[in-house]
Amino acid sequence: MLELKVLGDHSETEVPQGGCSSGSCGSTDDQLSHLSESVRQRVFNHPCYSEQAHHHFARMHVAVAPACNIQCNYCNRKYDCANESRPGVVSELLTPKQAVKKTMAVAANIPQMTVLGIAGPGDPLANPNKTFSTFRMLTEQAPDIKLCVSTNGLALPDYADELTKHNIDHVTITINCVDPEIGAKIYPWVFWNNKRVRGVEGAKILIDRQQEGLEKLVERDILVKVNSVMLPGINDKHLAEVSRVVKSKGAFLHNVMPLIAEPEHGTYFGLMEQRGPTPKELQELQDECSGDMNMMRHCRQCRADAVGLLGEDRGAEFTMEKIEAMEIDYEAAMVKRKKVHDAINAELAKATTQSQSVNADHAIPAETRPVLMAIASQGGGLVNQHFGHAKEFLVYEASPEGVRFISHRKTDLYCTGGDTCGDGDSLLGGIIKALEGCEAVLCSKIGYEPWETLESAGIMPNGEHAMEKIEDAVWAVYVEMYQNGKLTDNQTQMTA
Numbered sequence: 001m002l003e004l005k006v007l008g009d010h011s012e013t014e015v016p017q018g019g020c021s022s023g024s025c026g027s028t029d030d031q032l033s034h035l036s037e038s039v040r041q042r043v044f045n046h047p048c049y050s051e052q053a054h055h056h057f058a059r060m061h062v063a064v065a066p067a068c069n070i071q072c073n074y075c076n077r078k079y080d081c082a083n084e085s086r087p088g089v090v091s092e093l094l095t096p097k098q099a100v101k102k103t104m105a106v107a108a109n110i111p112q113m114t115v116l117g118i119a120g121p122g123d124p125l126a127n128p129n130k131t132f133s134t135f136r137m138l139t140e141q142a143p144d145i146k147l148c149v150s151t152n153g154l155a156l157p158d159y160a161d162e163l164t165k166h167n168i169d170h171v172t173i174t175i176n177c178v179d180p181e182i183g184a185k186i187y188p189w190v191f192w193n194n195k196r197v198r199g200v201e202g203a204k205i206l207i208d209r210q211q212e213g214l215e216k217l218v219e220r221d222i223l224v225k226v227n228s229v230m231l232p233g234i235n236d237k238h239l240a241e242v243s244r245v246v247k248s249k250g251a252f253l254h255n256v257m258p259l260i261a262e263p264e265h266g267t268y269f270g271l272m273e274q275r276g277p278t279p280k281e282l283q284e285l286q287d288e289c290s291g292d293m294n295m296m297r298h299c300r301q302c303r304a305d306a307v308g309l310l311g312e313d314r315g316a317e318f319t320m321e322k323i324e325a326m327e328i329d330y331e332a333a334m335v336k337r338k339k340v341h342d343a344i345n346a347e348l349a350k351a352t353t354q355s356q357s358v359n360a361d362h363a364i365p366a367e368t369r370p371v372l373m374a375i376a377s378q379g380g381g382l383v384n385q386h387f388g389h390a391k392e393f394l395v396y397e398a399s400p401e402g403v404r405f406i407s408h409r410k411t412d413l414y415c416t417g418g419d420t421c422g423d424g425d426s427l428l429g430g431i432i433k434a435l436e437g438c439e440a441v442l443c444s445k446i447g448y449e450p451w452e453t454l455e456s457a458g459i460m461p462n463g464e465h466a467m468e469k470i471e472d473a474v475w476a477v478y479v480e481m482y483q484n485g486k487l488t489d490n491q492t493q494m495t496a
């Protein structure tokens, strides 16, 4: 039997990097820091739940569930479900058998893949036969893969018991409101007891079922993450309440995501030009909710058929045509996978032990204001990318308490090669808009023209920390800003 070559074969001691590619997205994995040790043990190697893990472990989604039992105003299933996926057609809908073959092929080729999720493009629990037959086969044939499901929650109470029978210990429920009046603005109808129920009545059924499903899962010791789509003017003022309610019922993580809606998506909100939140609005809401709840900040709103580390999509390497031609020795793959996982776990444990307070050597007065900085990084937790080559920036906040990861901001490439590089005033305008709120951008290098434009827009370029660890670089720039009197009106002498 042909043994598949493990792509990006890593020796047992070498830890793969990638995704948003920082070795550590924050000096503290603060979204998990309040969890009990037992919960932390269950999520530490889940790329969606641990900021540390998402740089090292990969996930994939399989699109086996096309039908849906509700209508969301941000969804058009011709495109991916917007609650879990950025718009873009699912390349291939799969049968359960195909999904299992694809999952095992990916797991054999990308040994750092630990998690398989079913997230649409419809609702997995509105397609129970397809969903559970995929899970059943995978539980038997690939017991080292964790299984996840994302649901709108309408059918959830009916399947809570079935979910406990598989290798599933995490479920995501999309809960955008706990108030039916608000729900009626998001969900025009739900399909319930063989008929469409519209408006407030339909929204109430959905909300009640979501809450009942959440409680049932918690009773059965399944971890629940709640996703919410932030809709300015509709539920933005209400989501802190949602956070409180779902926390009180036992959800362990809340992921507030921005609405993605463009007219060309053909969704109601897209056509009505419902706007998404600005990065600042999103961060403010996440900060408001984080007083009550562990917040997820690195969700990439992946496609429903995403493959790879967060922030990368290797789906094109695993089309069904290519997979059909593969023979998979999964026994051999499991041995390889275990070695890779052990090496990553050892590296993560070391990183946790070394986790330090970057604040230790430079005390900054507590009243000093925080600063956001954008980082161009292509891996390893380092400031190591040319400004013009960044397709996204990592945003960190420095404050007297230290440095923490805030979010990713996607942008267009400033330098697309040769003749277009530097000719991009409008591109640069887009990047400046994407970096709204940031006062510095740290990169390995930057050209003169973008430097000037960024500086006049109030974003200070900085290439002095190339190849340094992100947290150290951010902190050094923060200290320098403080020392130069840029952070407070009434600074006291630094105690360095």
Ligand code: SF4
Pocket: 047, 048, 059, 084, 085, 117, 298, 299, 300, 301, 302, 303, 310
């Ligand atoms: S959509 Fe969010 S939760 Fe789902 S795999 Fe991507 S990052 Fe993880």
